[in-house]
Amino acid sequence: MKVKMCGMRRKEDIAYANEVKPDAVGYIFFPKSKRYVTGQQAKEFDQDLDQDILSIGVFVNETIEKVIEIANQVPLDVIQLHGDEDHTYIEQLKQQTDKEIWKVVRVKDTNDIKEAEKLPVDKLLLDTFTEEKDMYGGTGKVMNYNLIPKEGISKPFFIAGGLHSNNIKEIIKKVHPYGIDISSGIETDGYKDLKKMKEIMQITGGRHE
């Protein structure tokens, strides 16, 4: 099972990631997020990140031009689309990059997942839906895992939303995801917390190839 730790926004966060070794870290390129970083900041962070940790860029309804610019600038390994990007948008993006593309489904009902399975992306990431304006992710709220189709999902999928050291084991056992994605659950007072990051790696069994 893979572990992605999202919302890196300080030099210390990168040092912590190098210490605990998740499979991937995420940078948020959504200006309305409290975890927002610029392409230039992410590039500087990324120069200090261990090479065997994937760099993932999180975009919300961003222009394709800007996504490509930042993806090449950092450089990113994966483009995570966390907004309302549709089939046409993804096809256009794919014409301009060979990078892996993940699509986030903010799950309101089972059909949202079934529709997302048809998208031409490498992986899905299931996250919590909230009505709150501009709250596309990093909500710290747990999603309803009963909405996952009984027959399973045809693409590798990450789960996200309100994961923390007290619920992660139970949720993994229930859902059997390809990976987990966590942000608020490894923060204290809004900043990444090394102790919590270590705990998550211990609970998930560390890095798995």
Ligand SMILES: O=C(O)c1ccccc1NCC(=O)[C@H](O)[C@H](O)COP(=O)(O)O
């Ligand atoms: O984290 C944010 O501020 C954010 C804002 C807008 C879009 C996506 C965002 N985060 C993306 C992630 O991949 C988070 O890790 C994921 O939503 C889970 O967050 P959390 O519930 O805080 O663990």
